[in-house]
Amino acid sequence: MEWKNKADVVIVGGGILGVATAYYLAKLGRKDIVVLEKGTVCSGSTGRCGAGIRAQWGTEMNCRLGLAALDIFEQLDDELGLPTGLNQGGYLLVAYSEKEFENLKKGMKLQNDLGVKTRVVSLAEARGICPALDASDAVGFTYHARDGHADPFLTTFAYLEVAKRLGVSYFRRTEVTGVTVKGGKAVGVDTTKGHIDADLVINCAGAYAQVIAKMAGVDLPNWGERHEIMITEPVEPGVCPPMLMSFSGNYYIQQRPHGSIICGVSPKGHPQDFELRTTWQFITHMSTVLNKLLPVTKGIRIVRHWSGLYDMTPDGSPIIGETDVKNFYHSTGYSGHGFMLGPIAGKILAQHLTGSKPDIDFSMLDYRRFARGELIVEPNIT
């Protein structure tokens, strides 16, 4: 594709956030949009994620975003005309102490008030939802049937293919090396392919967002946190149809519609080094967790193991909005949940930038909340 040296909107980062934002901007009438991707399509965090989508959150903002994201996912195949691999097997959250169960129920009350139909289920009912589940040491469970899974690859490629049809340009293997600021306004970016002038620059660089922000002189307190994850060979369905997740148990496990089981844990020590290494300790620990919860998995083989970066913020909530540099926007800091929130985040930012009222008012997600000490702490993260 021929290089462009001028655009209306330049989006830094070609993962789910970048392509969804580009798609909704183009759909709502912005012309001349360019997306810049350092690697290839889905080579960053989007293609490395656990693929879950849920509305069982602990803050009002994340519940609203999660529920609106489900609304989008449920009609996205029709809207884009390409499959996104949506499979709603629910999220089954597991509590291992009375205190943790109380916290889940507190979250459920908030979710119910906002229209998320989470409910408490018994161990017998949990086994009906997840037939291979042992979990005899669990104290309680909550379940939301509309939660589930979509395919991050298919979803990103689908948004991208349709965005391209709407005139969006997508440059792969193009790394941003500088953000040009003149008179307090962002006016372009430098890249490994050359300079590009822009009226608007949107930072969707995931775990590298703070690096891009710094190029414009904006400090973000974000960091990239390495998480490991693995997937098994495909087996008969019915092992773990819901996303089985526990905050204290520190795991998430789900069988994809295709039959393979994908699972991960949060790292100990939370490395913040941008490395994408994998460790033997992870697969032995993960296998132990997996075999205990779902004994039938003992004879199932791991085929692949990799790692990816959560784009963390100090409160675990996203950053969306303009910065002290005019025309320089962020949509980042999704803290491990950028794939599931990407569609709604792209839509509301595009609505804001095309002069319509966003479906969800995101002004509280301004990055200056950290300096003001107004954190929106999300407890439901693993």
Next chain:
Amino acid sequence: MPDKEKDIVVCRCEEITLGEIREWIDRGYDSVNEIKRVLRAGMGPCQGRGCQDIIMREISRRHGIPLDEVEAGTVRPPVKSIKTGLLVAGGGE
């Protein structure tokens, strides 16, 4: 493409055909990883041992890139599949 080539199964683990692979290469994708991500070719139990060379050759031909410049797919651990039960302390069958 001759019709008889279209249905040739290239990735046997995931049953991906030559026709599907050529369709996505022709949309502009030129790396094994992208074809793997969008079609699952190379994601099955053999992890691309059977299909990677064929996909690279197709990319080379259709995009006019020398074969040795086509980006190969990422090789991920554990390389050969392992039963989870064998990784657990006191495991084995």
